[in-house]
Amino acid sequence: MPExxxxxxxxxxxxxxxxxMRDTARRFAEAEMRPVARKFDEAAEAPRxxxxxxxxxxxxAVQIPEAYGGFGAARSPVSNMLLAEDLAWGxxxxxxxxxxxxxxINTVLDQGTGSQQxxxxxxxxxxxxxxxxxxxxxxxxxxxxxxxxxKAARRGGGxxxxxxxxxxxxxxxxxxxLVFAELEGEGPAAFVVDAKQxxxxxxxxxxMGLKPLPLSRVxxxxxxxxxxxxxxxxxxxxxxxxxxxxxxGAAALAVGxxxxxxxxxxxYCNDRVAFGEPISHRQSVAFxxxxxxxxxxxxxxxxxxxxxxxxxxxxxxxxxYLAQLQAADKGMKIGTDGVQLxxxxxxxxxxxxxxxxxxxxxxxxxxxxxxx
Amino acid sequence: xxxxxxxxxxxxxxxxxxxxxxxxxxxxxxxxxTQEHDVPEELAPLDRRPKPGAASARGxxxxxTGKQPNKNGQNMQSVxxxxxxSWGDVGLMLSIPGAxxxxxxxxxxxxxxxxxxxxxxxxxxAITEPGSGSDSGSIGTTARxxxxxxxxxxxxIFVTAGGRCDTVVVWATVDKSKGKAAIKSxxxxxxxxxxxxxxxxxxxGIRASDTATILFSNCRIPKDNILGSPEVSxxxxxxxxxxxxxxxxxxxxxxxxxxxxxxRAALDLTEELLAKDGYELGYEKSVWDSSAIEAELxxxxxxxxxARLLVLRAAWMADNGHPNSMEASMAKAKxxxxxxxxxLRCVELCGSLGYSQETLLEKFARDSKIxxxxxxxxxxxxxxxxxxxxxxxxxELK
Numbered sequence: 001m002p003e004x005x006x007x008x009x010x011x012x013x014x015x016x017x018x019x020x021m022r023d024t025a026r027r028f029a030e031a032e033m034r035p036v037a038r039k040f041d042e043a044a045e046a047p048r049x050x051x052x053x054x055x056x057x058x059x060x061a062v063q064i065p066e067a068y069g070g071f072g073a074a075r076s077p078v079s080n081m082l083l084a085e086d087l088a089w090g091x092x093x094x095x096x097x098x099x100x101x102x103x104x105i106n107t108v109l110d111q112g113t114g115s116q117q118x119x120x121x122x123x124x125x126x127x128x129x130x131x132x133x134x135x136x137x138x139x140x141x142x143x144x145x146x147x148x149x150x151k152a153a154r155r156g157g158g159x160x161x162x163x164x165x166x167x168x169x170x171x172x173x174x175x176x177x178l179v180f181a182e183l184e185g186e187g188p189a190a191f192v193v194d195a196k197q198x199x200x201x202x203x204x205x206x207x208m209g210l211k212p213l214p215l216s217r218v219x220x221x222x223x224x225x226x227x228x229x230x231x232x233x234x235x236x237x238x239x240x241x242x243x244x245x246x247x248x249g250a251a252a253l254a255v256g257x258x259x260x261x262x263x264x265x266x267x268y269c270n271d272r273v274a275f276g277e278p279i280s281h282r283q284s285v286a287f288x289x290x291x292x293x294x295x296x297x298x299x300x301x302x303x304x305x306x307x308x309x310x311x312x313x314x315x316x317x318x319x320x321y322l323a324q325l326q327a328a329d330k331g332m333k334i335g336t337d338g339v340q341l342x343x344x345x346x347x348x349x350x351x352x353x354x355x356x357x358x359x360x361x362x363x364x365x366x367x368x369x370x371x372x
Numbered sequence: 373x374x375x376x377x378x379x380x381x382x383x384x385x386x387x388x389x390x391x392x393x394x395x396x397x398x399x400x401x402x403x404x405x406t407q408e409h410d411v412p413e414e415l416a417p418l419d420r421r422p423k424p425g426a427a428s429a430r431g432x433x434x435x436x437t438g439k440q441p442n443k444n445g446q447n448m449q450s451v452x453x454x455x456x457x458s459w460g461d462v463g464l465m466l467s468i469p470g471a472x473x474x475x476x477x478x479x480x481x482x483x484x485x486x487x488x489x490x491x492x493x494x495x496x497x498a499i500t501e502p503g504s505g506s507d508s509g510s511i512g513t514t515a516r517x518x519x520x521x522x523x524x525x526x527x528x529i530f531v532t533a534g535g536r537c538d539t540v541v542v543w544a545t546v547d548k549s550k551g552k553a554a555i556k557s558x559x560x561x562x563x564x565x566x567x568x569x570x571x572x573x574x575x576x577g578i579r580a581s582d583t584a585t586i587l588f589s590n591c592r593i594p595k596d597n598i599l600g601s602p603e604v605s606x607x608x609x610x611x612x613x614x615x616x617x618x619x620x621x622x623x624x625x626x627x628x629x630x631x632x633x634x635x636r637a638a639l640d641l642t643e644e645l646l647a648k649d650g651y652e653l654g655y656e657k658s659v660w661d662s663s664a665i666e667a668e669l670x671x672x673x674x675x676x677x678x679a680r681l682l683v684l685r686a687a688w689m690a691d692n693g694h695p696n697s698m699e700a701s702m703a704k705a706k707x708x709x710x711x712x713x714x715x716l717r718c719v720e721l722c723g724s725l726g727y728s729q730e731t732l733l734e735k736f737a738r739d740s741k742i743x744x745x746x747x748x749x750x751x752x753x754x755x756x757x758x759x760x761x762x763x764x765x766x767x768e769l770k
Contacts, residue, residue: 008375009444010382010688015373078374144661240656270762281768286758287751293761294702298678301685305376305677314377321655322674329671 012304018079025086028057033090040212041355046094051129054098059083060105061125068118069125075109077245080372081252081307085300088256092359093213095253096369097131100169103249103370104132104178107242110371111190111232119228120176120192132176134242135165135193135218136368145180145188145243145367150220152181152189159183159230161191161199161223167369171195171202171216178231179220180239180368188239190231199223209358242371244317245310247324249370251303254327254363257356258296261338264353265289269341288337295330302326307372328364335360376681379444382452389453392418393460401461404580405735409572411536412467412580420470421492445691447622451629451683458633459640462739463580465630472533473497473747474541476623477557481599490559493539498528498586506752508543509552513588515544517602520595522558524566524588530746534584535572538562541599542588550604557599566591577738621700624747625686628703631711631743632680638718638736639672645722645731665721672714679707698760705753708744715740 014022032053040046062079064070080102087095101124108120123130137143138150150163161181168177174195183189193200200223202216231237266289269280279285306319335357339346346353378386396414404412457465466472474495482490504511513526524544534540540560547554560567571585643653651665659667682703689696715737719726726733744750759769 007377007379007383008373009379009442010377010448010684011373011375011442012685012688013373013442018374142661144658146656266762277768280758280762280764281770283751283755283758283769286762286764286769287754289761290705290754290757293757294682294706295678297685297699297702298675298682298706301376301681302674302678304374305681308374308376312375312377318655318673319677322670322677325659325670326674326678329674 014082018082021079022082022086025057025083026089028054029087029090033087033094037091037094037352037355038349040091040094042211042349044206044211045214046097046212048129050094051098051131055127055129057083059099060102063109064105064121064125065117068121070121075106075311077248077307077310077372078304080106081248081303084249084252084370084372085256085259085303088253089260090256091212092253092257092356092362093210095256096210096366097169097213099249099370100134100174101130101132103134103246104176106245106371107134107178107190108231110241110245111235111238113233113235116192116228116231116233123175130176131170131174133169133174133178134246134368134371135168135177135179136242137165137167137365139164139166139217143365143367145239148180148182148188150179150181152183152191154184155224158224158226159191161193161220161225163220165218165220166205166215167365168202168216168218169369170214171204171218172200173214177218179218179223180237180242181220183230187236189237190239190242191225192229192231193220193223193225197223208361209355210362240317243368244320245371246366246368247320248303248306248310248316249372250363250366251299251306251320251323251327252372253366253370254331254360255296255300255303257360258292258299258331258334261334261353261356262289262292262296264351265292265338265341268351285341288341292334292337296334299323299326299330310372324363331360331363376684378452382444382448385449386452386456389456390459393457397457397460397464401464401580401732401735402729404461404464404467406579408574408579409535409582412464415464415468418468420468420475421494422470440692443691444688447625447687447690448684451625451687454626454629455633455636455680455683458630459637460633461580462630462634462743463578466532466578466581467536469494469533469536472537473623474533474537474539477541477599478559480622481557486559486596486599490539493561494533494537495539495541495559496531496533496537496584498531498534498540498542500530501527502529506749509555511543511545511555512548513542513544514548515546515556515558515598517546517595518592521592522595522598524558524560524591524593526588528586528588530573531584531586532581532746534586535569535582540567540586544588546602547604554604556602558593559597559599560588560591560593564591564593576741577735578742620747621697622690624700624704624753625683625690625696627743627747628679628683628686628700628707631704631707631740632676632683634736634740634743635672635676635679635707635711635714638715638733638740639669639676641731641733641736642718642722642726643669645725668717668721672717675706675710676714679703679710682706698757701748701753701756701760704748705750705757708750708753711740712737712744 061070062073066072152159177193179191179193199221201219205215272279302323306323309316338353474497516523542558545554568587573583686700686703719733
């Protein structure tokens with residue numbers, strides 16, 4: 001009998017399936033996202049038809065069990081991370097919008113009971129775009145996920161929710177929201193809430209970036225949910241796991257956007273002539289680009305490591321934390337340098353570098369947005 | 373399949389080297405920092421030279437044919453060992469006989485006959501001259517053929533282990549008018565008339581490692597002590613010099629690994645000292661809700677991990693036969709600067725204890741500085757990365 005290797009070799013190569021998925025995602029980002037990024041940013045809106053087109057990629061159904069209509073592939077934070085990176089290369093706002101439902105699915109797969117999965121997941125294997133989202137962050141200058149202000153209390157056989165959430169993708173348009181709240185005397189819990197239900201109201205928000213994504217402030221005024229709608233039912237919620245997985249998602253988005261910055265500025269600086277030669281012939285410009293490449297690759301490896309640990313069932317809190325921290329720090333630096341490299345042209349809303357700069361500022365506050 | 377953890381065998385090697393660093397290097401770390409030019413006798417058991425008849429092929433690049441299964445080979449073993457030994461003490465690590473650049477060059481380019489003769493020697497590498505540093509194509513030491521001998525003339529500085537080694541690999545030009553293509557390397561055993569160690573430097577850090585100035589004056593060596601071909605190729609100037617420079621693609625991740633190891637030593641000690649004052653990293657609280665010290669530790673951990681992974685990537689690529697010149701330089705650039713920044717910050721974070729010679733933190737900072745300089749400064753690495761990235765020649769991007 002062949003001996004099972006206890007620990008695999010260090011490896012940076014993709015599986016054939018991952019390579020295929022990446023090629024497809026990258027082509028989609030190039031053809032369907034990048035060309036509309038500016039238009040949708042200006043309009044502060046992406047049409048529903050765009051999100052319907054993302055369904056061609058089929059990512060929602062891949063990891064849903066066959067019993068619920070999915071393809072039953074193993075839950076794969078690595079594949080999800082790669083998808084986030086590739087789509088964010090096309091456009092980060094649109095990537096977040098496209099993957100919001102997947103974030104919901106991943107969390108239900110991780111922490112929902114069998115009957116909750118049976119009830120919630122089949123619709124995401126069917127045709128049509130069904131927006132869903134996580135609602136974690138609360139308004140205010142400092143949000144701390146360990147001290148949720150949104151409260152849940154037991155009432156009758158179910159629960160009642162009271163509080164306010166911010167940065168919720170799709171808001172009132174979402175078919176299902178996963179609302180995180182402090183359950184009186186029991187700790188953090190997550191509740192599946194229908195955005196149309198009584199007591200739920202949503203107000204569209206406007207941000208520095210992420211403009212096409214309909215981010216909303218969601219009020220929960222004594223919203224009643226049944227016991228079956230508490231994720232995991234009797235099992236306590238593992239909120240840190242949601243946050244840790246979302247750190248990887250945020251870092252992956254940063255990797256994609258930073259790669260877009262590098263690809264674009266590299267060509268620009270080779271083409272742009274000043275003082276008789278391409279500006280990339282000057283060390284002050286060339287070294288800035290070299291540093292972007294170096295920091296980006298470091299960030300990418302940190303992110304891959306966190307995702308691969310998560311996928312292998314190893315502890316990954318430290319790795320995910322460091323990946324998001326590095327993504328926030330280096331990502332913003334890369335975004336800033338991207339604008340700088342184009343000089344005045346970087347400031348004009350013609351090139352995308354200013355849009356990437358605005359979007360990269362969001363990486364540090366994307367808590368619980370995209371668990372991979 | 374993407375996996376950035378080390379397999380059992382490499383974990384084992386890492387643990388073993390860590391133990392060696394703890395038990396052999398650390399106890400004499402301060403001693404040889406203070407007694408600058410004393411030979412660290414304690415390192416004798418670590419001699420890296422192969423026994424006669426068993427010349428090793430350390431750091432050799434794998435040449436794949438067709439699709440090969442994933443490998444974790446000698447390059448990964450090398451960076452992992454270097455990282456752990458440098459955690460112990462970089463200066464002492466550099467003083468282990470047989471572990472330096474000279475031996476790497478012999479292993480990489482010597483003929484079987486030369487490996488027979490030089491494979492077990494303790495070789496240092498002499499490249500730098502008073503007037504030629506990063507621009508190693510401009511060296512002025514000459515090699516003139518005279519009958520069955522080469523005659524070397526010139527001055528070499530900054531020769532690591534130049535005092536203690538028994539053999540020196542010397543870079544010299546066989547024809548100054550032909551530029552880089554005419555630069556060749558020659559093996560000169562100690563005791564050869566005309567070669568003299570004239571000075572040992574006094575340095576900021578890595579004081580355990582000796583750094584020599586060596587004079588060559590009408591120094592005659594046998595004709596077949598040249599490494600590689602004596603021909604000066606006219607057209608393939610890049611190719612000929614590139615072969616010599618190729619040694620660095622394999623050794624740059626190693627120097628980067630030194631920076632990673634040294635920085636880890638500083639971080640480990642700093643975290644240990646700060647824990648006594650109640651600072652603990654939970655990797656949960658936002659950096660903005662952490663104390664300034666904790667936030668700084670988080671950021672250093674992130675930079676450190678990124679540097680470590682860049683080093684592993686470069687070594688992994690070499691093991692699997694992927695060209696890694698850019699990635700090797702990326703690793704060295706990131707590890708070099710991060711290593712400097714971390715070790716210096718650790719001195720500051722630990723206050724008087726950090727600055728004091730009672731702990732090793734100030735030594736780690738001094739030792740670390742050279743790692744962003746030798747085998748290509750930070751700026752040379754940036755230049756290499758930028759040229760590759762932007763597809764520029766050295767004439768276009770100077």
